[in-house]
């Protein structure tokens with residue numbers, strides 16, 4: 516397990532190789548094994564493969580243009596009506612997507628949407644909801660663009676145990 520965790524890093528450059536539907540299904544299964552507050556399972560996922568939609572999604576926020584090179588984008592949608600912990604629930608699902616993507620030899624990177632703005636100053640969540648016909652009462656946390664990693668993806672740092680971040684018994 517630690518091997519996968521240490522291998523995981525954010526991948527923003529993707530190759531043109533198609534991502535098999537079977538792998539996307541397994542990644543979504545992984546997402547749905549994530550724990551949720553009161554077992555509320557307050558997330559839904561939109562799988563986007565159409566190139567024109569992928570291109571438009573990559574314009575939903577300021578730091579997410581890398582998403583345009585993805586083969587698939589999984590949009591993580593929270594149901595605020597079902598749980599006020601939708602952010603936590605969706606965040607864990609995103610974490611599980613990161614890990615299963617790594618396990619499958621794919622790359623992904625969180626592309627932030629919630630409370631963001633597009634280059635034109637439009638609310639990022641509204642932009643994504645309009646683009647994908649997501650009901651107005653739902654929330655959009657982030658996009659998880661996916662693809663086989665291309666050259667040029669470098670892990671940010673070695674993942675080591677940072678002892679200065681650990682406190683024993685009391686701070």
Ligand SMILES: Cc1cc2nc3c(=O)[nH]c(=O)nc-3n(C[C@H](O)[C@H](O)[C@H](O)COP(=O)(O)O)c2cc1C
Nearest residue numbers: 523524525526527578579581624625626627670671
């Ligand atoms: C809440 C959150 C928001 C993020 N938003 C973005 C984003 O909008 N664009 C981006 O390129 N990366 C984004 N990232 C990825 C981080 O930049 C990345 O995880 C961090 O630099 C550490 O690198 P690593 O994932 O390779 O370990 C986000 C990550 C998190 C957890």
